[in-house]
């Protein structure tokens with residue numbers, strides 16, 4: 001641990017939907033150069049936490065600081081410009097378009113103020129087009145898809161399509177990448193490959209926060225784990241610390257759908273079910 005300004009610093013963060021505190025009074029730090037996992041049973045507020053950090057939702061309480069700057073009230077494209085990018089629990093891939101076009105679309109929707117801004121092509125846009133292409137191509141290299149840039153995205157395997165989704169987020173060259181259940185729908189072998197990719201990206205200087213509801217999946221991957229339950233942080237620490245924490249154990253045991261997920265078994269059993277609750281694609 002260093003005394004330096006943390007990469008992301010969240011204080012008392014909360015959002016209410018009607019009478020429900022989807023996220024409540026969460027205070028946490030996400031350090032640079034690490035893999036932070038956010039875990040918790042379905043409905044714990046994990047995706048909502050990401051929606052708050054990335055500017056998709058406006059918090060009803062608390063502050064979010066990124067590299068010392070208050071970004072609490074910024075809109076999504078402004079958050080992206082600061083260096084935070086995310087993937088979605090269910091990423092829309094345009095199957096008939098090329099891998100490169102998908103990554104370029106990812107760049108546009110993330111860096112523009114709105115759909116029209118992303119779609120309109122004026123003279124000035126030609127420079128932006130070149131920028132999108134360069135950013136997308138670099139991102140494809142980072143996820144190992146440079147050689148498949150011109151294939152239709154639908155021709156890739158499930159794992160390949162996950163990599164496209166990650167490239168879409170990387171195309172804006174973020175400092176912090178937020179991955180929402182990246183292993184959902186993948187088999188154990190694909191999950192292992194994906195975890196290796198995430199490690200590689202972090203070795204290359206990226207910081208990663210990822211949401212996962214299966215504790216077993218993140219045990220061997222995360223440097224630190226933050227546990228949410230009913231919208232609140234109930235534990236934060238190393239995988240070893242968190243897995244021993246009585247509050248965590250009881251939260252998981254009390255969650256019928258995920259009882260028995262406490263083991264240290266590595267990436268096996270990655271049959272993560274979709275949790276819904278996603279607000280839709282950018």
Ligand SMILES: Nc1ncnc2c1ncn2[C@@H]1O[C@H](COP(=O)(O)OP(=O)(O)O)[C@@H](O)[C@H]1O
Pocket residue numbers: 017020021022040041042043044045046047048049275276277278279
């Ligand atoms: N836009 C929304 N409107 C109303 N309720 C929401 C909205 N987004 C999330 N929620 C609720 O907030 C809670 C946390 O959801 P979510 O963050 O998706 O959980 P997780 O990702 O941990 O499974 C759930 O009860 C969910 O129904």
Ligand SMILES: [Mg+2]
Pocket residue numbers: 046047048089275276277
């Ligand atoms: Mg979720």
